[in-house]
Amino acid sequence: MKRWIQRSRSGGEALQTLVDGLAEELGRSVVLDDPLVRLICTSRHFGDEDRVRVRTLLQGIADDETIRYVLSQGVARWTRPGVLPGRDDLGMQPRYCAPVRERGHVLGILMVVAAGAPLTEAERGAIDEVTRAVAVEMYAERLASDDDEEHTRRLVSRLIGSDSAQRCAAHQRLVDDGLLPAGPHVVVTSVAVSGQPGPTGQTEVALRGALEPFRQTRTARGLSMVDQERAVLVQVFEREPAEEDLDLQGRGIVRSLTTFLGPGPVVSVGVGGRRTALADAWISYDQARVAVRAARRLPRLEGIGDWERLGEFAVLLQLPESALNDSLLPKPLRRLLANGGGNSRLEETLRCFLDNAGSVPRTAEVLELHRTSLYYRLRQIQEITGLDLDVGAHRLELHLGLRLWDLLRAPAEPASPWTASQQTAFP
Structure with missing residues (x-):
């Protein structure tokens, strides 16, 4: 095993040593990202830097489009190393990517710029060796952070x-x-x-x-x-x-x-x-x-x-x-909505009229409608619903019904995907 792999250092310093040592041996730029393709540490350039690498170093994080591309290739789910194709439109050269895994956990992605001559079998072996050493370091850090996170999680849950x-x-x-x-x-x-x-x-x-x-x-x-x-x-x-x-x-x-x-x-x-x-x-x-x-x-x-x-x-x-269903809608409003598209014009008119506090001038202005036409539509609404739009309680009934209708037209909430044991963590 390489001497720089054997060195025992703490946390990020150990990971940086591993990345730098591998880069020097390969003569290629190397970067270690987390599973979300966010920069953990990187080596110096070796003349193979591309626009993506330069922007990432300047910003401290890759562009959203670059992250989306890498994740869309399933790199974080790979079980063995492979080549991530380059993207000219992103200014990205190919990368040899090795998923960092330990005991079933995906801890990160080790990337080596793969422009120029193909990697030799010996170079791939060196990458595998360093990837295993990185996995050991990152897993130890994860165990330590998991304890702290679980403590915080319990306190927040109780709070x-x-x-x-x-x-x-x-x-x-x-x-x-x-x-x-x-x-x-x-x-x-x-x-x-x-x-x-x-x-x-x-x-x-x-x-x-x-x-x-x-x-x-x-x-x-x-x-x-x-x-x-x-x-x-x-x-x-x-x-x-x-x-x-x-x-x-x-x-x-x-x-x-x-x-x-x-x-x-x-x-x-x-x-x-x-x-x-x-x-x-x-x-x-x-x-x-x-x-x-x-x-x-x-x-x-x-x-x-x-x-x-x-x-x-x-x-x-x-x-x-379970209570959000059609039975909540007032019957007068259901009669108005029953004709589907046929009464959509009247529904729009009623919404605008109620949202403007029953003001005919403001409603006509918003709808770009002559007042005579507006009065005609309002009479139609009253005839269909059997309610008097001059009565406050009737307006409230219709206004509240329209708000419920908005909720009912939206997709229902998905069934809870959490098990009973997981639900105890969230109040």
């Missing part, structure tokens, strides 16, 4: 759980251990992934990667709890976060998960209400779960629901899934 005594104890421990401050501004974000299932563990790894940037920012500290297809992020902000900042954060999470998982799975993000103490994180979490349901059911939210902007949906979505 947002239903048992008040456990919440109090977890809150005290988190503050005393310096893991989170007690305030002043607390927000909980819930993330769910549904749809096409990927390889075992892939979604969980992607969730960890997507939330990691938000555990420590310039204005907030956070802790996350991740399971197979959902995650929770508890954040304490120095100042009250603006809606735009939380929306930007949510979009960043969706974008990262789309990059890591591809276009198949459906990603839903729910942002809970803003609280003023860590002890109230459980309230924000309950609200975040409702916001996730909104993100799943309301296409106009584009996958991100914010409790404080849900309006009446914040109440309606607290109904159990």
Whole structure:
């Protein structure tokens, strides 16, 4: 075994030594990425650098398109080394990729730039030897981090759980251990992934990667709890976060998960209400779960629901899934909707009229309709429904019915993919 492989160093220093030693022996650029194709460590250049390598070193992370390409080739699922074809449009030369595995866990990807002369059998053997040494180092690091993560996971689970005594104890421990401050501004974000299932563990790894940037920012500290297809992020902000900042954060999470998982799975993000103490994180979490349901059911939210902007949906979505069916629709509204496309014009008119507080001038302006035509449509609506649009209670009945109709037209929530043992981790 090479002398530089035998050296015993700690953590990242040991991995860097292994990567540098292999690169010098091969005379080629070498990089070690995590399973999400994020840079862990890299060697110096050997005159074989391409645009992807240069950009990655400058930015500290590969472009989303590069990450999507590598993951789409299934490299993280390979059980043996192989060649990843280059992409001229990305400015990427071919790479010889060796998956770093230990005891069934995919820990990373060792990549060697494979431009120029093909690798010899001896060079491939050297790569295999270093890959095994890297796997040993990374697995030891994983075991150490798993213990810390499990401790944090238990505390977060109890902090947002239903048992008040456990919440109090977890809150005290988190503050005393310096893991989170007690305030002043607390927000909980819930993330769910549904749809096409990927390889075992892939979604969980992607969730960890997507939330990691938000555990420590310039204005907030956070802790996350991740399971197979959902995650929770508890954040304490120095100042009250603006809606735009939380929306930007949510979009960043969706974008990262789309990059890591591809276009198949459906990603839903729910942002809970803003609280003023860590002890109230459980309230924000309950609200975040409702916001996730909104993100799943309301296409106009584009996958991100914010409790404080849900309006009446914040109440309606607290109904159990089994209760969200056609029986909730008021009979007068069902008569209006019964004709399908034939009454879509009247449905649009009714929506606009109710959303504009029954103002005929504003409704006519929005619909670009002459008032005489608008009055005619409103009379038709009254005749079909049997309700009087001048009566407030009748307007409320129809308005609430239309909101329920919006929920019913959206896809139903998927059945829970978690086992009973996993559900205990998430309140």
